[in-house]
Amino acid sequence: MARKIRQAAVIGSGIMGGGIAALLAGAGVKVLLLDIVPFDLKDEEKNDPAARNRIVKAGLDAALASSPSLFFNKKDAGLIAIGNLEDDIDKLADCDWIVEVVVERLDIKRNLFEKVAKIRKPGSIVSTNTSGIPLQDITEGFSDEFKQHFMGTHFFNPVRYMHLLELIPGKETLPEVLDFISKFGEKNLGKGIVWAKDTPNFVGNRIGIQGISAAMRFMQEDGLTVPEVDAIFGPAMGRPKTAIFKTTDLVGLDIMMHVAQNSYDLCKDDEQRDIMQLPDFVEKMAKKNLLGNKTKAGFYKTDLTPEWKKIRKVLNLKTLEYEDLERPSFPCLDAAKKAGTLTEKINCVLKADDKAGKFAWKLAANSFQYAANRIPEIADTVVEIDNAMKWGYNFEMGPFEQWDAYGVADAVERMAKDGLEIPANVKAMLDAGNTCFYKLENGVRYFYDFASAGYKPVPVPESLVSIAAAKGNNKTAMENASASLVDIGDGVFCLEFHTKMNAINEQIVDFIAESLDYVDKNGVGMVIGNEAGGMPGAFSAGADLGFISKLCHDKKYAEIDAFLKKAQDGIQASRYAPFPVVAAPYGMTLGGGCETCLGADRIVAHSELYMGLVEIGVGLLPAGGGTMNLWKKHVNALPGKTVKDVDLAKIFVAAFMKIGMAAVSMSAAQAVGNGFLGQADRIVFNRDTLVGEAKKEVLRMVDDGYAPPMKQPLKVFGDAGQGMVNAELYNMRNGNFMSDHDAFLAKRIAYVMSGGDVNVGSEVSEDTILKLERDAFVDFCKEEKTVARIDHMLKTGKPLRN
Structure with a gap:
């Protein structure tokens, strides 16, 4: 019988337990969330179910109130039932997977699992989210059947956003249990x-x-400050902007201290055990409750002036007093900003001779040593360690990938000169003539396996399609500086953008048309997708504003119109191509990126999708067909006959407000509610498999005998829609909810979406609305306030409300 997870239980409703419950519910699983009965119940509360469930209710409420949200959609909470471990523990008998997330104490966990073992149904999977207690200690004395179905499933916080799921087999865990949870975690939970x-x-x-x-430790030795270390170990080294100390503030100093103490107490043979003894300032910070974001003060804090201006402060570790944050600058970091690739950036820093470069090398060399010496102690391969750091800490490169970027032999030579011990496994690898941990051959990525002293293919999910691997296998059909068309197999080609933030420029606009022609002659279908590093990343942050700004300042309005026409033609051509076109968006999918998706036949979206038509924020409107295609998406969601009779007012205001208020979904589930994703579109939880799933969708449509849709007139709301919007804009303007320029822009957007100067219920051609889009966009570009908005966004990255 095939295993299924229809009902799961999460025991422990803290931030981790609530996050796991929210993730499971988002994947469509019914969840039973349990916690203890409060110890402080009054006599009159002891028979009150609400009082007895007070702790678990508070946990679920905290998960619902979390920011950023732990839920893809707050409606998912409807799949979560709450209870307590006295009144509701028998309900565990109905659960296929029971996840324990209680306090890190062996006696408490063993006591809980003794109760669970008596209730759970045979064959149900039980897992612990412990981070430090050995599994064999937890299950000692339990039945063989329990041990066979017991394992560790270590999620990372916040559960929704962290890609990593560590799976820890027990000595007796059945292989089929491990295989099932691995596939469920990868596909259903997106981990x-x-x-x-x-x-x-x-x-x-x-x-x-x-x-x-x-x-x-090294910061104290070398006399660096907190902001200096964070500047060095940020984006220039492929780390997130939170670097080291902002990350600690985010996680919590108390959590970091617990994990460090755990390593120190339990890893007695670790050659760097003494480093786990944290400096004195950490203990002093903890005593002063400077724990980070949770206490609104850690290594950093934000003060407000009487004028409500935010001032960033940083802790002076010598005085434990806060000082104004001054952004440090180093020559190697300035050079890294100008470098094109991450490998070049890393080498700019690690090979520099300034203060930052020397510190970066000292810490990097130490990390190289430590990671190599942990194999096979904590994991069998370099892949496991690199992936853990990329997926659990948001590094762009793991330690072995970074070592490759520097050059393994060069780094080892420098480490030897510095008197550092070279890990024996790495020395043996080099002595055997193998000079890298990873290599690419014929489009397949290989890693060096210390155990077999040879290279093996890097394991990947079954449905993964790698654009990079296809390129490495000489499958690039066409390319320019901004985009590529790559053969990803079975007659399917992937159109990939690779500008900064995948912004759409004139090169991409031209390339879309050329790609469609190529696929028509040589393939069966096309995916529009890319593989940006890190989370959430950007499918496309929209049009190239720098290009638009220059045309505005030069008053080249005819060129703007021509650019828009080409963009519209390309997007419409993809919609009516004689083969299926599937968009695979993820992360930021804004403005022109969103329009590209709306023009595709179907969308296969990652669950983390921040999609919206946000052009009003820079004084513009969607003019790549976005205004029309969003309206069309709303109308097409209605059954055919209903469109003739429906009150268009019910959908017009909803569609208009998505553009007029620059609404952005905070998940793919919200994008469905916003009308950007329709019934035929799909949501994929694992971004690694997104392009592969989009390719599957193309082939499925081909197999179903795909035929392009017919161009048909579009029913619009006409002057009635404009009247409704104008009345609402008048009220909002009088209430100071929008500026005069916002109202001016919104009024014109309503005019475009409603079809222009026509009566309610009129049918107009798509070309008519597209022309209205272009005319409005060009007129907006002539407005000083719009140009000011564009320039402000380019300079600050933030919208200007003028």
Whole structure:
């Protein structure tokens, strides 16, 4: 019988338990969320179900109120039932998977699992989210059947956003249980799976906490400050902007201290055990309750002036007093900003001779040593360690990938000169003539396996399609500086943007038309997708504003119109091409990026989708067919006959407000509610498989005998829609909810979406609305306030409300 997870239980309703429950509910699983009965119940409350469920209710409420949201859609909470471990524990008998997320104490966990073992149905999977207690200690004395279905499933916080899921087999865990949870976690929950061994802190936190501890230790030795270290180990080194100390503030200093202490207490043979003893300032910070974001003060804090201006402060570790934050600058970081690739940036820093470069090398060399010495102790391969750091800490490169970027032999030579011990496994690899941890051959990525002393293919999900691998296998059909068309197999080609933030420029607009012609002659269908690093990333942040700004300042309005016409023609050509076109958006999918998706036959979206038509924020409107195609998406969601009789007012205001208020979905589920995704579109939880799933959709449509849609007139709301919107704009303007320029823009947007000077219920051609889009866009470009908005966005990255 095939396993299924229809009902799951999460025991423990703290931030981690609430996050796991929210994720499971988002995947369509019914969840039973349990916690203890409060110890402080009054006599009159002891029989009151609400009072007895007070702790678990507070946990679920906290998950619902979390920001950023732990839920893809707040409606998912309807799949979560709450209860307590006295009155509702028998309900565990109905659960296919039981996840424990209680306090890190062996006695408490064993006591809980003794109760669970008596109630659970045979064959149900039980897992612990522990980060430090050995699994064999938890299950000692339990039945063989329980041990066979018991394992570790270590999620990372916040559960929705962190890609990593560490799976830890017990000694007796059945292989089919491990295989099932791995596939369920990868496909249904969208996680990147790392196989860890039953060692303290597993993989991600074992490596991560050593890196943070070493940074603190070396910072004191070399006399650097908190902002200096964060500047060095930020984006220039392929790390998130939160770097080291902002990350600690985010996670919580108390959590970091617990993990470090765990490593120190339990890893007695670790050659860098002493580094896990944190500097004195950490203990002093904890005593002063400077724990980070949770206490609104950690290594950093934000003060407000009487004028409500935010001032960033940073902790002076010598005085433990806060000082104004001054952004540090180093020559190597300035050079890294100008470098094109991450490898070049890393080398700018690590090979520099300034203060930052020397510190970066010292910490990087230490991390190289530590990571290599953890194989096979905590994991069997370099892949597990690199993936744990990329998926659990948002690094763009893991330690072995970064070592490759520097040059393994060069780094080893420098480490030897510095008197550092070279890990034996790395020395043996080099002695055998193998000079890298990873290599690409015929489009397949290989890693060096220390155990077999040879290279093996990097394991990937079954449905993964790698654009990079296809390129490495000489499958690029066409390309220019901004886009590529890549053969991803079976007659399907992928149109990939690769500008900064994948912004759409004139090169991309021209390339779309050329790609459609190529696929028509040589393929069966096309995917529009790309593989940006990091989360959430950007499918496309919209049109190239710098290009638009220059045309505005030069008053080249005819050129603007011509650019828009080409963009519209390309997007409409993809909609009416004789083959299926499927868009695969993820992360930021704004403005022109959103319009590109709305013009495709179907959308296969990642669950983390921040989609919207936000042009009004820069004084413009969607003019790549977005205004028309969003309205069309709303109308087409109605059954055919209903369109003739429906009150268009019910859908017009909803569609208009998505543009007029620059609404952006905070998930793909919200994009459905906003009308950007329709019934035929799909949501994929694992971004690694997004392009592969989009390719499957293309082939499915081909197999179904795809025929392009017919061009038909579009029923519009006409002057009645404009009247409704104008009345609402008048009220909003009088209430100071929008500026005069906002109202001016919104009024014209309503005019375009409603079809122009026509009566309610009129049918107009698509070309008519597209022309209205272009005319409005060009007119907006002539407005000084619009140009000011564009320039402000380019300069600050923030909208200007003028």
